[in-house]
Amino acid sequence: MAAKDSIFGIQAPKFVDDESNEVLLNYFVVLKDEKDFGTIEHQSIINRHREWVDKGDHWIFEGLIHLFKYDDPEAKYLELQNYYKQNVRLYKRRDGSFYLNNNLDPVYFRLDKLEPIVLTSKNAPDGLLISFVSIEPVNTLIRSKKSLIYSNVEVKNAYSMLENCSFNQNVETEIP
Known part of the structure; x- marks a missing residue:
């Protein structure tokens, strides 16, 4: 049975460096794929009034x-x-797109952790914990240009459907 296509992709992750060298991450299991919230809370010591400053949300992507x-x-x-x-462009799914910031520019991730671990053998590491952390805040509403294109297509389709509908306000109906 074929896997269902997704606007975010369905294949294993990859990353690309500045020279456009692709590194495929086959046999990858996602352990963490979440926001690192960038909200700073200030609380008054006098009256306990709280204020929040939103500085944008970073992204953490970890796996085995x-x-x-x-x-x-x-x-x-x-x-x-x-x-x-090093700083790289991360593709959560290699057939998807990379992460974007609020200006729709690519967000670079730092390959922050490479930790060999023992999985199946008794004495030699045969697995690797790997972690990527975004360098700048990620736009979580628009995950990729591909998803932006899909959402624009959906909006255009909705408008064209509305334009094709004709609403006749002078319709008389008979009640039996």
């Missing part, structure tokens, strides 16, 4: 890579190690 499933796990680990603490 099953290195033992690769033909050459060491090569994959070394490939990822080259990007450790």
Whole structure:
């Protein structure tokens, strides 16, 4: 049975560096995919009045890579190690789009954590915990340009349906 298509994509994640080199994250299991809220709360010590300042929400994307499933796990680990603490464009789904900010520009993520862990073997790490943290706030309403295009198409379709409808206000109905 074929997987249902999604505007956000259905395939495994990937990231792209500044030179357009793609790194595919096959055998990836998402552990955390959530906002890091950027709201700062100020509370008066005199009357306990509260005010909030919204500075935008960052995004955290963490997962587990099953290195033992690769033909050459060491090569994959070394490939990822080259990007450790580097800024990359993250694609949550490789057939989807990257994250955007409020200006609809790409948001870069820092490859913040690479931690080898033991999954199946008893003495050697064969898994990898990996974490990406956004450098600037992410627009969570418009996740991608692809979703923006889809929403514009839906709006245009709705308008064209309304234009094709004719409302005749002089209709007389007979009540039996």
